[in-house]
Amino acid sequence: MADSALTLFGVRRMLEGVVPPTMVSVGEDGTPHTNYLSLAEYVDAEHLALSFQFFNQSRKNVLATRRIALSLDDPYTGAGVVLQAEYVRTETSGPVFERLRAKLAGVASHSGMEAVFVLRGADVFRVLEMRYVPGRKELPAALPRCDLAAGARAVSESLAACGDLGDLVDAMMCGLAEQLRIEHAMLWMLEPSCEAMTLLASHGYPERATGAELPLGDGLAGIAAREGVPVRIGHIAQMRIYGRAVRERASQLGLDPLCNAEIPLPGLAEPRSQMAVPLRAMGRVIGVLFVESEHNQFFGYDDEDALMLLCGQFAMSLDRLRAIGEAEAEVPAPVVPAQSGQALRVRRFSQDNSIFLNDDYLIKGVAGAIFWKLVRDYTREQRSEFTTRELRLAGTELRLPDLQDNLDVRLLLLQRRLAERDAPVRIEKTGRGRFRLCVACSLQLIDEMR
Amino acid sequence: MPSLSPDQIAFFSAGIAHQIGSVTPEGRPCLVRGLAADIEDDGRVVVLLSGASGFEVLEAIRATRWIALNMTSPATYRSMMLKGSDAVAAAAGASFRGLLETRHAAFRTNLIPLGFTLEYTSSWYSLPDEDIVAIRFTPTLAWNQTPGPGAGQALPLGG
Numbered sequence: 179m180a181d182s183a184l185t186l187f188g189v190r191r192m193l194e195g196v197v198p199p200t201m202v203s204v205g206e207d208g209t210p211h212t213n214y215l216s217l218a219e220y221v222d223a224e225h226l227a228l229s230f231q232f233f234n235q236s237r238k239n240v241l242a243t244r245r246i247a248l249s250l251d252d253p254y255t256g257a258g259v260v261l262q263a264e265y266v267r268t269e270t271s272g273p274v275f276e277r278l279r280a281k282l283a284g285v286a287s288h289s290g291m292e293a294v295f296v297l298r299g300a301d302v303f304r305v306l307e308m309r310y311v312p313g314r315k316e317l318p319a320a321l322p323r324c325d326l327a328a329g330a331r332a333v334s335e336s337l338a339a340c341g342d343l344g345d346l347v348d349a350m351m352c353g354l355a356e357q358l359r360i361e362h363a364m365l366w367m368l369e370p371s372c373e374a375m376t377l378l379a380s381h382g383y384p385e386r387a388t389g390a391e392l393p394l395g396d397g398l399a400g401i402a403a404r405e406g407v408p409v410r411i412g413h414i415a416q417m418r419i420y421g422r423a424v425r426e427r428a429s430q431l432g433l434d435p436l437c438n439a440e441i442p443l444p445g446l447a448e449p450r451s452q453m454a455v456p457l458r459a460m461g462r463v464i465g466v467l468f469v470e471s472e473h474n475q476f477f478g479y480d481d482e483d484a485l486m487l488l489c490g491q492f493a494m495s496l497d498r499l500r501a502i503g504e505a506e507a508e509v510p511a512p513v514v515p516a517q518s519g520q521a522l523r524v525r526r527f528s529q530d531n532s533i534f535l536n537d538d539y540l541i542k543g544v545a546g547a548i549f550w551k552l553v554r555d556y557t558r559e560q561r562s563e564f565t566t567r568e569l570r571l572a573g574t575e576l577r578l579p580d581l582q583d584n585l586d587v588r589l590l591l592l593q594r595r596l597a598e599r600d601a602p603v604r605i606e607k608t609g610r611g612r613f614r615l616c617v618a619c620s621l622q623l624i625d626e627m628r
Numbered sequence: 629m630p631s632l633s634p635d636q637i638a639f640f641s642a643g644i645a646h647q648i649g650s651v652t653p654e655g656r657p658c659l660v661r662g663l664a665a666d667i668e669d670d671g672r673v674v675v676l677l678s679g680a681s682g683f684e685v686l687e688a689i690r691a692t693r694w695i696a697l698n699m700t701s702p703a704t705y706r707s708m709m710l711k712g713s714d715a716v717a718a719a720a721g722a723s724f725r726g727l728l729e730t731r732h733a734a735f736r737t738n739l740i741p742l743g744f745t746l747e748y749t750s751s752w753y754s755l756p757d758e759d760i761v762a763i764r765f766t767p768t769l770a771w772n773q774t775p776g777p778g779a780g781q782a783l784p785l786g787g
Contacts, residue, residue: 200698202649202657210657212649212698212709213773213780234780235771247657249647256751258661258681311660313680315754317747415742416702423705423774450743474743 180307189250189259189308190220196253196413196475201228203239203246211236217285218248219278220479221302226263227274229282230299240265240301249311253413253475254320258311263303273407275300280405284398284452323476329357330484337491343499343590344607347379350467350492355381358484360469362446366392366399367465367591369543370584375403375466376543378591383444386598389541389591390441399468402454406463408482410453412475441539451476455485457493464493500586521620522602526550528627535601544584545592552615553603557623562615563608589613631671632710632767632785639708640665642701643734648675648763649696650688650715658684663753664724664731665699672764673697673710676724678752679761686761689715695765698773703738707773708783712765720762728753728760 193199199215213236217229230237240246244265251258269275279297286295333353340346347365354360362382366375369391377390395404402409449470457465467489469477525534532542533549541549551572556562569585593605593613602618646662660682665675675697679686689695695715700707732753736746770783 198700200647200649200659202651202659202696204651204655204657208651208655208692208694209711209713210649210651210694210696211711211771212647212659212696214647214698214700214707214775216775232779236780243655245655245657247649247659249659249661251661256748258752260659260684262656311681312683313678313755313759315751317751413742419703419705419742423776 181309184259184308184310185223186220186226186261186305186308187223189252190479191475192250192252192259193218193220193226194253194412194475194478196416197251198416199251200249201236201246203236204243205235205239206242211239215248217278217281219274219281219300221274225266225302225304227269227278227300227302229278229297230268230301231282231295231297246303252316252319255316255318256314257316258314259308260311261308262306264306266302266304268299268301270299274302276405276407280401280407280409281411283395283401283405284409284411284454324357324359326358326480326484329353329359330488332357333488334491337488337495340495341499342607342610343496343586344593346492346495346499347590350488351379351381353488354467354469358481360471362449362470364399364444364468365465366403366468367584367587368394368403368463375399376545376591377441377444378465378587379594380444383446385442385444387441387444388598389545389595390443392443398452398454399466402456402468403463403466406456406458408453408455408486410451410477410482412451412477414450414452415474446470446472448472450474453477453482453485455482455489457489457496459490459493459497464496467492496587521622523622523624524550524553524603525624525626528625535599535603538599540599540601541592541595543588545588545595548585548588549592552605553617553621553623556615556617557621562617564613564615566611566613632667632673632770636708636770636783636785637667639699639701639706640667641731641734642706643703643731643736643738644699644701645735646675647698647700648677648682648685649698650685650694651692652688653691656688658688660685661752662697663755664728665697666727668764672766673712674762674764676720676728677761677763678755679719679759680755682761686717686763689717689763693765695763697765700773701738702735702742705775707775707779709771709773710765710767711769711771712767715763715765717761717763719758720760722757722760724760724762725757 199218203211219227221227246263248261278300282295282297336349336353340349354363364380365378367378375392394400398409452470454466454468456463523536530542531546533540533546596604604616606614608614648662649659662675662677693715696711698709736749770785772781772783
């Protein structure tokens with residue numbers, strides 16, 4: 179009865195839940211029980227994992243008789259697969275549990291049901307046999323969007339050629355668009371406090387949102403950063419309906435509104451697929467690459483594999499470039515900058531180092547502190563040439579103990595935010611570890627206490 | 629004989645998906661996608677399927693007569709399961725073509741907002757008359773399977 183040509187690896191896209199998998203379990207009394215599954219996860223060639231969220235009849239059956247049948251449907255062709263599986267164990271930690279937990283949190287983030295969607299365990303099953311469902315008139319399979327392996331190789335080569343942080347970020351974002359046909363992407367960097375992420379770069383959005391903040395754990399990107407694993411959802415419309423159904427049954431539970439963002443978050447109005455991949459280097463998560471699409475099931479397992487590799491390389495390169503950032507630094511000579519036009523009011527609120535140019539919010543945190551030091555030195559000492567080394571040494575003065583790790587990324591963030599705002603103050607890189615503050619008008623500095 | 633409530637009966641025509649589960653005498657679970665369901669005058673539920681697709685389930689039902697039919701709306705995720713222990717299967721032929729097409733049209737309409745093409749479900753519903761099989765059973769247990777708190781609890785039949 180089993181089809182020996184079928185492999186679990188070959189049908190792992192059917193586990194994604196675009197068409198929700200269905201399970202039949204059997205009770206101790208020999209009665210069948212049929213139910214839809216919330217989440218299924220490919221583990222390896224012989225195993226899959228199902229989410230254990232609630233104590234219910236099917237859970238009781240699984241523990242009692244250990245045997246299930248699963249029905250899976252191909253979201254493109256309509257082909258069906260039925261498999262027999264045997265319960266092996268429940269994991270409450272480790273990579274499979276973390277992946278399922280992150281995925282569940284991703285589902286919850288689209289439905290505002292974080293309090294209800296709690297993963298108790300990952301039930302691991304060994305697949306005993308698989309077969310196709312006969313009697314169906316299958317549709318042609320969708321053509322691949324691009325050659326993922328060749329595209330990823332091209333992006334990898336571009337990343338490897340970069341000797342500068344800004345170039346590295348640009349190579350990554352351009353590569354995603356041009357080589358991998360990913361039209362909407364954001365690069366989030368973890369703040370030193372590890373409580374939030376800041377948007378360093380994006381493409382495919384009308385908003386200019388560099389410097390926008392996202393609390394850790396919020397949305398798919400925030401979850402990927404918190405859990406340190408990739409999270410992918412390919413059928414957001416279904417997830418919203420699923421969440422609505424849960425919410426209606428749990429109306430007593432309140433929803434936490436998202437934080438008040440000072441820079442509006444970019445994003446598609448109606449995304450259908452999203453994926454967030456952590457940027458990991460030296461065992462730490464330093465940020466997240468977030469991609470999305472207006473098409474269902476746009477990102478598959480293969481995309482996840484490819485982006486995990488590229489994000490690993492990107493994160494390691496970024497770490498490395500930060501380390502060699504000041505190799506050519508020299509002590510700069512003071513210069514008298516040219517000024518013209520109306521004075522720009524620069525206000526700094528010391529509590530969180532938030533900066534306003536006239537009445538417009540610019541940035542806060544480490545990047546805000548850096549900006550304040552630069553404009554203060556500029557007005558006091560009449561110089562516009564700076565080095566990253568002196569900023570690093572000024573870490574104590576800036577009261578930024580984590581500056582060592584984050585200076586270069588924050589500087590790049592500040593540089594891009596200023597350019598994006600078309601501000602009369604700009605930062606230009608003049609060499610490795612050296613940069614210039616270009617000021618097109620006179621500055622009036624106001625240090626506000628708040 | 630327990631009967632379904634008007635709300636439960638109305639759910640049959642709400643453009644839902646069907647999954648038919650059963651079990652062999654050896655305790656091996658099996659399942660197949662159902663295509664349409666309705667309530668008959670005698671209070672029994674009739675559920676249609678492709679005989680070719682459901683060969684394993686039909687064999688199990690012949691042996692144990694157990695059925696666990698899950699019905700879920702893709703538009704709302706409302707989900708209900710009906711169980712019976714007296715299921716019988718028989719060739720249905722063209723007599724159920726009308727019901728099949730009505731249910732398919734309603735189901736398809738619910739799937740369009742989710743991004744599925746009209747032709748997607750045709751891969752499941754393009755079966756010849758001679759492949760249409762009807763399973764009839766008396767629902768003796770109903771379960772709420774709408775996700776969230778309360779999922780997996782027995783529902784009262786009738787009333």
